[in-house]
Amino acid sequence: MEFLCGGCDMEAHKKNVFHGREALFHGYLEPIPPTKAVGMGENGQPHFCEQVCQLPLPARRAICECTHEIEVTSGKHISVVTMNGRYDVCLPRKVCPTCLVEWTPGVKELLRYRYWPSTTNCQTLYSFDVFEAFAHLKVSAPSMSRNAFLKLLEHRSVQAGRPGNVCADTFQKSFFEYCFCKHTEEVMCEVNDFYCPACHPDMLAVCCDGNRKHYRFKKSRGNEEQSLYKGLFLAKDEEVSAFLNNVRGSSMTRADNSGTCGVSRFRASKETSKKSSSKIDEEGIQVAVCRHGILLRGLNHYRGEVFAYPMFLQRELSERANVTFFCMDVVCRYWPYLSKVTEESSDLQPLMEMRPFLSVMHAKAHTAKCEVRWGGRNQDGAGNTVGEEVEQVNSFLSRAALVTKYMTKAGRENMLTQQAMGWNRKKTENLHKVLACRYIKISERAKLEVASFSDFRQKNNITEQTAKQWVCDVQQWAVTEPGSTTEQGATEDLRAEIESIIVALLRKKQDLYRQHDSNQTRQRKRRKIRELKKKMKQKILLYNASAEDTIDEELASNLTEDYILPWERREDGHSFRLKRSLFDQMMLIRRLEEEQSILVKEMSQHITSLRKEIKGVEKLKENIRMGYFGDMSEDAAAGLKSVLMRRSSALESLCQQAVSTYSAIVDDLQLQDTECRTDTDDEYDLSSPESEED
Numbered sequence: 001m002e003f004l005c006g007g008c009d010m011e012a013h014k015k016n017v018f019h020g021r022e023a024l025f026h027g028y029l030e031p032i033p034p035t036k037a038v039g040m041g042e043n044g045q046p047h048f049c050e051q052v053c054q055l056p057l058p059a060r061r062a063i064c065e066c067t068h069e070i071e072v073t074s075g076k077h078i079s080v081v082t083m084n085g086r087y088d089v090c091l092p093r094k095v096c097p098t099c100l101v102e103w104t105p106g107v108k109e110l111l112r113y114r115y116w117p118s119t120t121n122c123q124t125l126y127s128f129d130v131f132e133a134f135a136h137l138k139v140s141a142p143s144m145s146r147n148a149f150l151k152l153l154e155h156r157s158v159q160a161g162r163p164g165n166v167c168a169d170t171f172q173k174s175f176f177e178y179c180f181c182k183h184t185e186e187v188m189c190e191v192n193d194f195y196c197p198a199c200h201p202d203m204l205a206v207c208c209d210g211n212r213k214h215y216r217f218k219k220s221r222g223n224e225e226q227s228l229y230k231g232l233f234l235a236k237d238e239e240v241s242a243f244l245n246n247v248r249g250s251s252m253t254r255a256d257n258s259g260t261c262g263v264s265r266f267r268a269s270k271e272t273s274k275k276s277s278s279k280i281d282e283e284g285i286q287v288a289v290c291r292h293g294i295l296l297r298g299l300n301h302y303r304g305e306v307f308a309y310p311m312f313l314q315r316e317l318s319e320r321a322n323v324t325f326f327c328m329d330v331v332c333r334y335w336p337y338l339s340k341v342t343e344e345s346s347d348l349q350p351l352m353e354m355r356p357f358l359s360v361m362h363a364k365a366h367t368a369k370c371e372v373r374w375g376g377r378n379q380d381g382a383g384n385t386v387g388e389e390v391e392q393v394n395s396f397l398s399r400a401a402l403v404t405k406y407m408t409k410a411g412r413e414n415m416l417t418q419q420a421m422g423w424n425r426k427k428t429e430n431l432h433k434v435l436a437c438r439y440i441k442i443s444e445r446a447k448l449e450v451a452s453f454s455d456f457r458q459k460n461n462i463t464e465q466t467a468k469q470w471v472c473d474v475q476q477w478a479v480t481e482p483g484s485t486t487e488q489g490a491t492e493d494l495r496a497e498i499e500s501i502i503v504a505l506l507r508k509k510q511d512l513y514r515q516h517d518s519n520q521t522r523q524r525k526r527r528k529i530r531e532l533k534k535k536m537k538q539k540i541l542l543y544n545a546s547a548e549d550t551i552d553e554e555l556a557s558n559l560t561e562d563y564i565l566p567w568e569r570r571e572d573g574h575s576f577r578l579k580r581s582l583f584d585q586m587m588l589i590r591r592l593e594e595e596q597s598i599l600v601k602e603m604s605q606h607i608t609s610l611r612k613e614i615k616g617v618e619k620l621k622e623n624i625r626m627g628y629f630g631d632m633s634e635d636a637a638a639g640l641k642s643v644l645m646r647r648s649s650a651l652e653s654l655c656q657q658a659v660s661t662y663s664a665i666v667d668d669l670q671l672q673d674t675e676c677r678t679d680t681d682d683e684y685d686l687s688s689p690e691s692e693e694d
Helices: 010-015 107-112 128-140 146-159 168-188 237-248 308-318 331-344 346-353 368-374 389-404 409-429 431-460 464-478 489-510 519-546 553-557 576-625 634-665
Strands: 002-004 022-024 029-031 036-040 046-050 072-082 085-095 115-117 124-127 202-211 284-290 295-301 322-328 355-358
Touching: 072 128, 085 146, 107 115, 115 128, 115 168, 124 128, 124 168, 128 146, 128 168, 128 409, 146 168, 168 409, 168 634, 202 308, 202 389, 202 576, 237 295, 237 308, 284 308, 284 389, 295 308, 295 409, 308 322, 308 331, 308 346, 322 331, 331 346, 331 355, 331 368, 355 368, 368 464, 368 489, 368 576, 389 409, 409 431, 431 576, 431 634, 464 576, 489 519, 519 553, 576 634
Parallel strands: 072 124, 202 322, 322 355
Antiparallel strands: 002 022, 022 029, 036 046, 072 085, 115 124, 202 284, 284 295
8 A cells, every 4th residue: 555645754644634645545546534544454454543633733831830741632522624624633632640730722722823713612613714715705706605615615625535514604603703803903903994095185086876786685584693893884774764764854845756867767866765575675785985996885775776875975975084076877866856955954065065976987878968067077176087986896796796695684794894895905905006007097198188189179270269169168058958048948858859869879889899799789789779760760750840940860860970960050160069079078188187186196195194004003002012001911912012013014015115106107296205114212204295285
C-alpha cells in the first residue's frame, strides 16, 4: 500500500488533522479521513482503524500550581467547518492528577485562534476564513445562496472521505453574529459605512429610486427575532409608516394620479397606492445613493413606489449634508407634489431648498419640454452628473433579491445591510482611482466637444450672440404650458403628442442595431416602431382636420431628415430642431466644464475626510493611552488599541495613495505637503485653505 499526501510524512498528520491524505489500497487512490489511522494486522497486512483527532490548538503550559507533567488528552467531540469542509475532531483536555483541576479551551481561546463557536457549548466551530469568503462572495456574486455555498463545502468534505453535513440555519446565524461583531468593532473605531468621503460636507446630488424585485414572501416568516442591524441601512418600518400616514393625512388637494408624461406612463409616478393583495409582505425597497454610487439610506416598500417614500429619504439625507440636487426618474411629477406637501407641513419646507434633477437617460422617455426643463444636462451647476447612479446599485441588489425573497424578515434585513456595507467598502477603497479616471476622461471629452461645437457653428454660420439667443428661445419654449397661446388647447396637445412620437421613433430607430444584437429583440422593437407610426398617422389626421398648416403625412411617417413640421418653421429660416441641437451641445459643454471644477472640489473633500478620520483614530488611541477605558477591561482596551493601530495604518496608506494620485493629474489641487501619518504628541492641522478651493 502506498500513501500520498503532498510531500508530508505520516507524523505530520498526527499533529495537523487538516492535512489531506490519499492511499493506493484497492488499486486506486482513496481518500483517508483524519479519523482513520493505518495499522498493521497480525498477518502483516495494513488495515484502517479508528483514531481520535484533536483540534490543533496550543495547550496552556500550566493549569495549576502542581509540578507534575500533565498530558493532553481528548475531550468533547465537536465539528469544525473550514474552507475544505467539515472535520470531526475533539477539543484538547488537561486534567491534573493531583488537584484534579481540568482545562479545556473556552470561547476566548477559540476566538484567539480564529474559530467562531456557533453556540455557548462550542459544539460546532467555524473558521473565520469561511465567513470572510462567504461575505466576499455575497458582494462579488450576490445571487449565491447559503445553500449553494454550503453544498460546495459539503462536496469538498465528501471528496476527502469525511462526513459533509453542515446545518444551513446554524451557519447563517453564526455568520450574521460574526459580521455584527465586526461591525461593532468598526463602530468603536468610529467607522461610518454609509457615508461618502468625497461628498461631505457639500453633497452635489442624491439619486433615489425603487426596486420592486426585492419583495419577500409572507410564508417566509420564521421566528420573531429582531434584526441585528435594525434601522442602520433600511429605515425602521414604524418610522416610515408614521411619516407616510402624516403625509397622506394632510389636507392638501390631491393632484392628478395618472402618472403620465407625454406618451409615456410611469408606474412609479403615483401619490397614492394600495397594498398588493398577493402573497408577499415587503413589496420592494427604495434606496438613495450619492453620485459616486455609494449607498446612503434605504427603506421597505409596502404600498408600491409612492411619492412619500423618496420624500422620507430626502428628509433623512437633508439632515446629514448640504445636498444641492435631488435626482429621480419622475421628478417632473414628484416636485409639484412635494411643493403642495411643504405648503401644509412647515417641517418639510427645507426640502424645497434642493433643486430637482431628472435623470439623464430616463429623460429620453419624457416629453421634449420636460427634458429641457427638468433634465440633468440642462441644470446649471450639476456638472456631468447623470442621476442614474442608483441603477448600478439596483443591478447589484436585484441579483441579491433572488435569495432574500425566501428569507425571514430579520434575515433579509441583515443580509441586505451586510451586502450594502460590503458594496460601500469596495467603492470607498477605489474612490481615488475613480475620481482620477473620471477627471482625465472629462478633460479629454471637453476638448473634443468644444472642437465639435466650433465646427457646428461654422457649418451653420451661427454667431455667438445668435447661439445665446437660441438657448433662451429653447428655454422659454420649455416653460410654456400647453394652451397658454392663442391657439386652441386641443391643437397644442396634438402638437406635443406628435413631437413626442417623432422623438421616440428617431431614438428607437437609432438604437435598433446599436443596443440590440438579437434578431428576436429587434423584431419586438420593429413591432413597437410600427405601432408608434400607426399612432402618429392617426394624430396627424386629427391635426390636419383642424389646423391651417397641414402636415405631410408621408414625409413625417418616413422620418425624413430634411422635413420640418409646420410649427417648427421660424421667420429667420432656421428650424426649431436646429436650435434644439445647438442648445443640447452648449449645455453639454457647460456641464463638462463644471464637472472638472466639481471633481477638484470632491478630491479636496476626500483628502480632508481621510485626514479627519486619521485624527479621530489618533484621538481614540490617545484616550486609551491615558487610561480612559470606560466600561472595558485592560485586556479589552489593549485589543481595541491593536484594532485602532490597524485602522490608522490603513487610513494613512489610503490617504497617501489618494494624495499621490490626485497630485499627478491636477496641477491646481493644493494639498498639504506634510505626511498623512501623525503622532499622538504632535498637533495635526486638519484643514487647509488651499484644499478647499475648487
